[in-house]
Amino acid sequence: MPPPVSALTREQYAGRACCWCGTRLWRGAVSAGIARGRQGAHVLDAEVWACPACAEARPCPV
């Protein structure tokens, strides 16, 4: 499971940075699954991405 939305930076939430280490993603990004979050009535769930090194260390369960 990726980190919760509340633990992500804006870049990570937008899928522009690795959700684990924060590395800027250029190519070879791997889906890390869905980060879960909500703010009041709003669901903030978003697909997040990982760099290849992190994706290998923490395989996506999906």
Ligand SMILES: [Zn+2]
């Ligand atoms: Zn990473």
